[in-house]
Amino acid sequence: MQAVKQTSPYVRKDVSTKRMMIDVLIALIPVVAFAIYRFGWDAIIRILVSLVVMIGLEAIAFGMMQKPSKSEKWIERLKSRYENYTINNITASAVSAVIFAMLVPSKLPIYAVIAGASFGIIIAKMLFGGLGSNIFNVAAAGRIFIALALTNMFAGTYVGVDMVAGGTALTTLRSGLLFPSALNSYSISDLFFGNIPGAMGEISAAAILIGAAYLLIRRSADYRVMLSSTLTFMILMFLVGLKLYPGQALDYTLYQLFAGGLMFGVVFMITDPVTSPVTRPGRWLYGLMVGALVVLIRLFGAYPEGFAFALLFSNMFVPLIDYPKWATNKIKPAFVASYVVLLVILGLVVFFGVGGAV
Amino acid sequence: MIAKTKNIPDGKKALKELPILHYLDADYVYYPVTSARCPEGETCVRGGQFVNVGEIVGTRKGAFFEQPMHATVSGEVVGYEKHIDQSGKVVDCLIVKNDRKYTLHESIAERSDEEIDALTKEEFIGIVKDAGLVGLGGSAFPTYIKLETKDTINVVIANGVECEPNLIADYSLMMNNPREVIKGLVYAMKASGAPKGIIAIKRKYKEIEERLKFALQEFTEYDIHVVKVGNFYPQGWELAMIKNALGIKIPQGELLSKYGVLNFNVSTLQSIYNAVKKRLPVLERLFTISGDGIHNKNFRTRIGTLVSDLVELAGGYKDEEKSKVMILGGPMMGTNILRDDVVMTHTTTSLIVMNENVEKEEPCIHCASCVYSCPVEIQPVQIMNAYKVRDKDALKMLEVNKCIECGLCSFVCPSKIHLTEYMRSGKRFASK
Numbered sequence: 001m002q003a004v005k006q007t008s009p010y011v012r013k014d015v016s017t018k019r020m021m022i023d024v025l026i027a028l029i030p031v032v033a034f035a036i037y038r039f040g041w042d043a044i045i046r047i048l049v050s051l052v053v054m055i056g057l058e059a060i061a062f063g064m065m066q067k068p069s070k071s072e073k074w075i076e077r078l079k080s081r082y083e084n085y086t087i088n089n090i091t092a093s094a095v096s097a098v099i100f101a102m103l104v105p106s107k108l109p110i111y112a113v114i115a116g117a118s119f120g121i122i123i124a125k126m127l128f129g130g131l132g133s134n135i136f137n138v139a140a141a142g143r144i145f146i147a148l149a150l151t152n153m154f155a156g157t158y159v160g161v162d163m164v165a166g167g168t169a170l171t172t173l174r175s176g177l178l179f180p181s182a183l184n185s186y187s188i189s190d191l192f193f194g195n196i197p198g199a200m201g202e203i204s205a206a207a208i209l210i211g212a213a214y215l216l217i218r219r220s221a222d223y224r225v226m227l228s229s230t231l232t233f234m235i236l237m238f239l240v241g242l243k244l245y246p247g248q249a250l251d252y253t254l255y256q257l258f259a260g261g262l263m264f265g266v267v268f269m270i271t272d273p274v275t276s277p278v279t280r281p282g283r284w285l286y287g288l289m290v291g292a293l294v295v296l297i298r299l300f301g302a303y304p305e306g307f308a309f310a311l312l313f314s315n316m317f318v319p320l321i322d323y324p325k326w327a328t329n330k331i332k333p334a335f336v337a338s339y340v341v342l343l344v345i346l347g348l349v350v351f352f353g354v355g356g357a358v
Numbered sequence: 359m360i361a362k363t364k365n366i367p368d369g370k371k372a373l374k375e376l377p378i379l380h381y382l383d384a385d386y387v388y389y390p391v392t393s394a395r396c397p398e399g400e401t402c403v404r405g406g407q408f409v410n411v412g413e414i415v416g417t418r419k420g421a422f423f424e425q426p427m428h429a430t431v432s433g434e435v436v437g438y439e440k441h442i443d444q445s446g447k448v449v450d451c452l453i454v455k456n457d458r459k460y461t462l463h464e465s466i467a468e469r470s471d472e473e474i475d476a477l478t479k480e481e482f483i484g485i486v487k488d489a490g491l492v493g494l495g496g497s498a499f500p501t502y503i504k505l506e507t508k509d510t511i512n513v514v515i516a517n518g519v520e521c522e523p524n525l526i527a528d529y530s531l532m533m534n535n536p537r538e539v540i541k542g543l544v545y546a547m548k549a550s551g552a553p554k555g556i557i558a559i560k561r562k563y564k565e566i567e568e569r570l571k572f573a574l575q576e577f578t579e580y581d582i583h584v585v586k587v588g589n590f591y592p593q594g595w596e597l598a599m600i601k602n603a604l605g606i607k608i609p610q611g612e613l614l615s616k617y618g619v620l621n622f623n624v625s626t627l628q629s630i631y632n633a634v635k636k637r638l639p640v641l642e643r644l645f646t647i648s649g650d651g652i653h654n655k656n657f658r659t660r661i662g663t664l665v666s667d668l669v670e671l672a673g674g675y676k677d678e679e680k681s682k683v684m685i686l687g688g689p690m691m692g693t694n695i696l697r698d699d700v701v702m703t704h705t706t707t708s709l710i711v712m713n714e715n716v717e718k719e720e721p722c723i724h725c726a727s728c729v730y731s732c733p734v735e736i737q738p739v740q741i742m743n744a745y746k747v748r749d750k751d752a753l754k755m756l757e758v759n760k761c762i763e764c765g766l767c768s769f770v771c772p773s774k775i776h777l778t779e780y781m782r783s784g785k786r787f788a789s790k
Contacts, residue, residue, distance in 0.1 A: 002681040003697065004714050007779050009690040009765030010683055011366070011523070015359055015727075015772040017720050088720055132721035132773075219359035222726070273360065278726040278739055322740065324755040329735050 020273075021091035023220035027211035028098050028268065034207040035200040039106035043200050046113050047101040053117040054097035054138075055090055061126035062089055092131050093121060093138075099268050100139035102201020103261065103308070104146070105154065112153050116146035136315045137275050140265075140308040147308070170260040170298070183251060191258035201268075202261040212267040221271035224280060228287025229266050229294075232343065233257065236295040239351045262294060265307035277321040279329045284339060285321055289314040292346045299354055362730040363770045364590030366690070368523040373648055378530065378656045381671060382642065386436070387662030388701045389415060389427050389452045394445035395498050396420040399427075401452050403435045410463040412639060415452060423500050426490040428639035430661045433457040441664070442700045444498075444686060446693040451701055454662070466637050474545070474634060479505075482549035482634070489633035491640070495528075495594075495623030496687060498705045501630065504620055511552040512618035515603065516543050516627050518559045518566070519587060521594035522688025526656070527644040527707045528624050532559070532566050535628060536573035542627030544580055545634045550620055555582040557624070558603045562589045591690065592733055592764045596621045610734065610760055640704050647672050651682045651711035665700040665709055675711060685710040690765040720773035728767035728777055734760045738767035738777040745784040753788040761785060 035043040062085055069080035100117055120142025128134045147154065186196050194204025201208075215221040237256045241249030257263065270276070270290050277286050290310050297306025321327065391399040401416035409415055409429040416427045436453040443449045477485075487502040495517065516539060520528040532539060543555045559566050570584050587593055587602040600619055601607050608617050622630075625643075632638045645657045645668060653673035669675070675682065685692040686700060689710055700706070728738040736757050744752035758781060767777035 001675050001678050003684050003695075004681045005696065006683050006694050006714075007776070007782075008685075008692055008694070008763070009768050009778060010685055010692070010694075010710070010712060011689045011769065012717055012774060013363065013366070013770050013772075015770070016774070017723055017772045020359060020723070020725065020772055086718070086720065092723075130721070132723050219361045222360045273725040274723050276724060276726075278724055278729050278737060280730070283726075324737075324740055324744065324752045327737065327740065329729050329732070329737060 018087050018091055020220045021088065021095050023215065023218045024095045024268065025091065025098065027214045027218075027220075028095075028102070028201075030207040030210040031102060031201045031204070031264070031268075032098060034194055034204045035102065035106075038194065038203070039200060042106040043101075045110070046104060046106070046108070046200070047098060049110055049113050050097040050101040050117045051094060053114050054093045054100070054121045057118055057121045058089055058093040058126060058130075059085070061122060062130060065126070065130065088131055093125075096120060096125070096138040096142075099201070100142050102264065102268075103139060103143040103199050105199050108146075109153060112146050112150050115150070116142035118142075119145040132274055134274055135318070137269055137272055137308075137311050140269055140311045140315075143308045144312060183248075183255065186255075186259070188251065188254050188258065191255065196259065198259075199261060202264045205258045205263050208263045208267050215267065215271065221267070222273070222276070222283055224283040225270050225276060225287040225290075226266050228284045229270055229291035230257075230287075232288045232291030232346075233262060233266075233294055235343065236292065236346060236350050239347050240295075240299065240354050243351055243354055256298070260298075261307040265290075265294075265311060269307070269311055275315045275318060277318050277327070279322070279327050281329075281331055281335045282318075282321040282327060284331075284335075286314055286318065288339065288342060289317065295346075295350060299350060359772070360725050360727055360730070363727065363766065364588070364731070366523060366591045366769060369648065370524065370526055370529070373524065373526050373646055373654065373656065374529065376654060376656050378644065378658050379671065380658045381663070381668065382658065382660050383431075383456055383458050384660065384663045384667055385456055386664075387429075387431050387454050387456060387660060388439065388441055388664060389429075389454070389662055390441070390443040390449045390701055390703060391416060391418065391427075391438075391452060392449050393418055393443060393498065393703065394447070395492075395500075396425055401427075403452070405435055405437050407435045409433065409435060409454060410461045411641070412463040412466045412637070415454070420500075423503060425492070425500060426488065426639075427452075428490060429454055429463075430639075430641045431456040432459055432461040442695055442697060444693070444700075444703045444706045446686065446695050468636050469634065477548070477634075479549055479551065482545065485633050485637075486549070486630060489629070489637075489639045491626065491629050491633060492704055493623060494625035494629060494640070494643075494704055496691075496705050496707070501622070501626055504615070504622070505546070505549050507550070507613075507615035507620070509613075509615040510618060511550040511615060511620050513554040513556055513604065513620075514543060514546045514550060514552045515600065515619060515621045516555070516557040516624050517594060517596065517599055517621055518557060518624040519594035519599055521560075521591045522690055522692075523591075524646065524648045524710055525688050525708050526646055529563070529566065530644055530656070531624055531628060532557075533569060536570050537576070538628045538631045539624045540570070540573055540577055540582065541635065542624075542629070542631035543582060543622075544577065545630050546620065546622060546627060547580065552620065553581060555580060556603055557582065557584045558587050558599050559584060560589050560593070561586040591766065592762070595733065595762060595764065598733060643702065643704070643706065645702065645706065646708040647711075648708065649685075649710040649712045651676055651680070651713045652709075659702060661702055661704060663702045665702060665706070666698045669698050669709070677713065681714040683712045683714050685712070690769065691763065717774040719775050722773055722775055725772060727770040727772065731766045731770045733764060733766065734762055736760050738781060741784050742775070742777055742780040745780050745787060748787065750788055750790075753784050758784040758788050 063081040066081040068077040120138045124136045124141035125134045125138045192205045237253045241252030293310030396418035399418040410432045414426045418425045433455045491501040493499040585603045655672040761781045
């Protein structure tokens with residue numbers, strides 16, 4: 001019998017990173033299925049292209065980052081580069097790929113999809129050191145890259161069933177159409193079930209909620225970030241609604257919630273653990289930040305939609321939130337108080353900032 | 359997943375059902391001259407000398423205390439040999455050849471209840487000190503030092519939580535000898551002047567609660583209660599247990615006695631009972647052999663027995679061709695050993711032999727399961743990152759010294775990162 005050396009603890013819980021990644025993929029199934037139902041081959045092709053690009057480029061970049069063994073045969077050297085290549089290098093980039101594909105409109109040219117996916121995986125992930133080391137959300141970085149570099153391609157690419165190509169429900173609101181009449185074009189139930197134009201994954205709140213429920217039951221996502229960002233968003237939007245459309249504040253909040261990429265982002269992007277803080281208060285704060293930034297971008301920014309921007313911006317603050325000097329896992333009364341105060345200040349800012357009839 | 363983990367599979371059910379094998383007469387018994395707490399020691403017997411049960415054969419010397427060693431069999435002193443002790447170190451051991459007569463030393467005699475009632479606090483402490491009693495929960499901290507406290511003690515707690523998986527020593531003690539535990543608790547209360555006693559057990563152990571409550575009917579004159587605490591790990595850690603049982607939150611690093619609390623393991627209390635009532639040192643212990651690499655057995659065995667004898671009696675190892683991990687103690691905090699040539703001491707409770715299961719470390723994905731699960735509320739992942747860049751200031755800011763090495767961070771990590779090892783390295787580095 002051979003006794004081996006180990007240190008305590010000698011038992012491990014039956015969980016794995018692989019399983020967490022696969023859980024996210026499973027949670028994405030309803031959204032993907034709905035996208036395929038709505039957009040057919042357009043959706044399938046864009047998802048596949050994104051998958052191939054992200055997984056393939058990650059594999060190539062991974063190999064280039066490893067030190068090969070000193071061997072005569074090139075095949076041996078190549079093999080030695082992939083000794084540490086694991087299933088996580090595939091599942092994690094598959095998650096990013098599917099999320100990225102869900103963020104683009106169905107008619108976006110294929111090479112724009114390739115460009116965004118490549119940027120996301122190479123610049124935002126592998127250059128930072130690969131899985132676990134990236135600061136920015138991979139899918140959001142890719143999406144923002146093409147949004148800024150290839151802006152014109154997005155014009156007129158949002159398609160819905162029985163609808164002419166045009167902007168999303170949020171651009172409608174943006175283009176000067178006042179809110180109550182926007183409800184005539186897209187009712188709340190249309191927004192909820194996805195009968196609207198928009199990016200492939202964002203349109204059906206129902207499908208996203210199924211995925212969210214699965215993620216939360218499996219505990220593969222942290223409810224704190226989801227809850228914190230959604231609450232912040234809804235509270236602020238409700239205040240805006242009270243100011244602008246006093247009679248329809250609730251309708252306005254729901255319209256803002258279901259239209260655009262907020263729901264999808266809250267469930268699948270902000271919950272990405274790699275780019276989240278690691279403490280309970282940190283995660284509440286992070287959620288607040290994303291939620292508030294989305295509101296501010298939607299109301300005062302140059303873009304009708306702002307989730308990806310808000311996320312990337314908040315990602316930059318994660319190391320600050322996690323700074324050892326103040327990061328703690330205890331939820332102290334002082335933290336709760338400052339959270340509420342922040343919310344109140346933001347509420348005042350948006351309430352008096354949006355203008356309208358006082 | 360991303361959540362606080364408190365429950366770990368404990369594997370106790372199957373072990374509880376196994377019969378207890380009595381193996382009390384080994385041919386030779388061994389007494390380590392030094393231990394982890396006592397780096398020095400001396401013996402006061404010669405080769406060829408005859409010793410009786412309970413006779414002092416030597417003294418171990420610690421930093422601020424001395425601890426007598428007692429013979430647990432009668433027989434002839436044969437010599438010395440090197441064996442492994444409970445902490446996994448190779449130590450010199452005194453060998454006594456068992457004559458199987460178990461002649462008691464002349465000092466061993468039962469005290470009557472009247473004598474015990476007349477004992478003063480100093481006398482109690484003297485008895486406990488002379489019997490060489492130590493914390494049998496695993497700490498091996500001298501019991502008399504706890505009792506010696508100058509603070510007023512309001513409550514004495516008998517800790518019967520035993521939250522480590524695979525250990526059933528305390529469970530079977532409370533099941534089979536509840537009276538001795540309670541009497542030990544009564545003596546500890548008398549020695550410390552505490553008006554109140556508490557026996558803390560896990561909530562799921564209904565049978566123990568009934569057993570203890572039944573036994574407590576004889577002790578109605580004392581204020582002793584059974585308190586049920588959570589089933590989770592590490593509930594047996596004294597600060598967590600006291601918080602749940604009494605609602606007193608004691609900061610780490612403070613003495614329990616400052617808060618009017620004394621905490622003893624139930625086995626320690628039984629040993630106090632034996633020392634006070636029967637003038638006996640610790641002679642026997644329950645020893646469990648478990649794990650998937652060995653035939654599982656429970657033993658009642660004499661202090662000083664070699665564990666390799668027990669392994670042989672249990673039927674030896676399973677699947678000899680597979681490499682194994684051998685652990686003394688529990689699977690979360692136990693000591694790794696490479697040979698089974700171990701001497702039973704007061705604090706040896708279990709041998710676990712598992713087939714080796716190599717877990718490959720993946721990159722950390724910041725899921726924060728370790729942070730959420732940490733019972734002392736530090737941030738293992740941050741400490742790991744700080745240690746990797748050898749950042750001493752950050753390690754101190756992150757309070758790495760609070761770590762109790764319970765092993766939960768490594769246990770929960772989905773990437774199978776050995777965080778507990780980073781905590782240990784971090785502690786060493788920060789205090790350098």
